[in-house]
Amino acid sequence: MRYAEVSVNSPAAQRRCFSYSIPPDLNVSVGQAVRVPFGSRVLEGIVFEITDFPAFEQTRDIEGTIEDKPVLSAPYLSLARWISDYYLSPLFDAVALMLPPGFERKSLTYISITGTATNVDVASLSEEQRSVMELLSKSPRLGQKQIDQLLGERKARVTVSQLINRGLISRSYELQAPRVKPKTEQYYSLAMPAQNPETLRLVGRSARQAALVEALSQQSNPITWKILSERTNSDRATLNTLVKKGIISVNSTALIRDPMADYNILPGIPHNLTVDQSVALDAIKSSYVVKQSNSPKVFLLHGVTGSGKTEVYLQALTEIIKLGKRGIVLVPEISLTPQTIERFSSRFPDRVAVLHSHLTLGEQYDEWHRIKKGEFDVVIGARSALFAPQPDLGLIIIDEEHEWTYKQNDTSPRYHARDAAIKLAGLVGATVVLGSATPDVGTYARALHGEFRLLSLPERVTPTENAPLPIVEVVDLKDELKSGVDGLFSRSLKVAVSEALSNKEQVILFLNRRGASTFIQCRQCGFVMRCRRCEVSLTYHSINDMLVCHQCNYHRHMPNICPQCFSTKIKFLGAGTQKLEEEANRSFAPARVLRWDSDATRGKGSHEDIMNAFVSHEADILIGTQMVAKGLDIPGVTVVGVINADIGLNLPHFLAAERTFQVLSQVAGRAGRGPGGGQVIFQTLNPEHFAIQAASKHDYRLFYEKEIAFRRNLGYPPFSRLASLVYSHTNDTRCQKEAERLKKQLEVESQAKGIGGLSFIGPAPAFIHRLRGRYRWQIILRGSDLSSFLAQVPLPRGWTVDIDPVGLV
DNA sequence: AGCACGCCGACT
């Protein structure tokens, strides 16, 4: 007897496999999808291992296979295992990332009437029971869902159980039918000549059938019903009859749902490389032939905006394709625009697949299967495209590797695509190229330590030879206030904008809105209220007029005067895009102002539309939040103003400075992409803050040195690892109690196991304290190997774990 | 997730 270790599609399975026996007549191999009994139900599972000895003694038989061939290969099973172990997610959640779109199938419950139900005493039944029996008398088998709809879920479950106990009905379980299939189109042609005596005999006296046969006999090639029905006034019934009689034959042809169908791709040619680009490309190329060695196969391509990283990616892909291998390119969701897709497709016409969540399920399904067949050299997509089944994978490129969107933080598994990519590359022997103008501090540290290889592109390459990076002016808003300037625009910004407008040039005004109006800052001296222990800014809660640290739960009263300069001008800061729009209209009339944020896009159409309107100079000033910071080159823009450069600094999170630096660097890169050069103005209350200084000087190294020192002092990553544990419950007090209880338990367990270097921050209310009617409290763990420690501690229901969290939870 | 079991308060 042989046994299979199966990852089962049930949250109950957690990170384990379950052991099943393989019936002798069933052919099962590793990576195959199977149907297995689980409790009273039948579930989908993936075979991880086949053994002679089961890990668990009482095994049940595998019920059957779902497809003949394995759906996952060995490296992907290993990757799923790693994701599950490292991010502490259920194994099947990790597996599900790699399955074909729509492959995951739920278990469905069906209710059928039993033989004894015919002569039942109707009077002995309750009203609900009677209504269920009545519904069942009409159709012998019903989905549990239909009964839920009739009575409401809770009542339905109870009533069904009662009827089962009385032997009147029974339950059965089945796997949901596949949600997507290959799309086919039917082509019709005559199976025998129209004038054949046999044909005439079969058609008989039917005029309609004769007309249809006649119409088809005019066609030399098989045609679709759609076209056929336009040429005749036949109906489908006639067609079906003729098919049944064997006069007409049907051919099914697969129809590919192609997301690239609407693109008109013109082939592009490689650009000449600069010296720096060539050096980078050669280094990447040389890694292709190295089998597996000590030298890292991960590269960090650090290049300022406009330094030609994409050209290096494209040529690195060309080189890997020459070796008969293929690549995957990950870009942040927001950058996955038609422009980006065209840029890659034009270099590899018809050899680029696109994968992202806005495709229909059918398109995703077809792309996935074509990728698996090896039809594409390059797959481009957002985070989850990493798991595309690209055969002979040789190169993974992650553009803008510092972007937070590479971390999945809302649903399990809470994985980071960069780290998963490095793991996958190790498993298949591929090279990884991480690219950024502002690398993640952790990534840069690994590159400096030689774990990754650092490649630099310090110069801009633009059509207008060596266009320098724009000059950034940092304006101290405290000075403006002292000089009596009221409102959102400093004197410098006003002058710059007015000049640009009179030259018929365009302006972008950037407002960093995240976390606005919840922190407290002195308008006189710029002092921000922070937690003494955590260094993060305190968040204002109007309910009790208190300031709260969202990491350690430190509370204090709202001060009336600034603790630093004793001014009374201490208050919440923050302005919305609407307010900015109004003020821009007032100050710069008659300039045309266009607002770009999530509110504006909801009403006026897509991001595309707004962007196109601005590019074609239908507006003079573009106002926006994060969205305007992303990669579009608009030659007409000569002035970029950042209204509140320091708002990001005050997010209650240790990544606040890094985030601010990244956003400001990106914004500063927006200006001066055209021949006229550009001017950037940062307005801030903290002109001397290193994140703002470094961004204004386009100096990554300056930022990095200060930031890494800060991280070292406080023991934050990369000098430690973090895990965030969030407990969610409808009752706030209970939430707090449970969080405190678990913290104590974790402290006790870590001491009992002799694990040192572990510290606990909190418990405290999570940044988003209340979400969908439930309160949330969090504990932050700091240490080195958090996954293996936490794996040993069983967490009660209601807890979620996030390893290496980014952003605010 | 689902489903069973078991333990308490409001009714025929």
Added chain:
DNA sequence: GTCGGCGTGCTC
């Protein structure tokens, strides 16, 4: 006494 509320535990 029983029905039905929901906390707890189990699924190879």
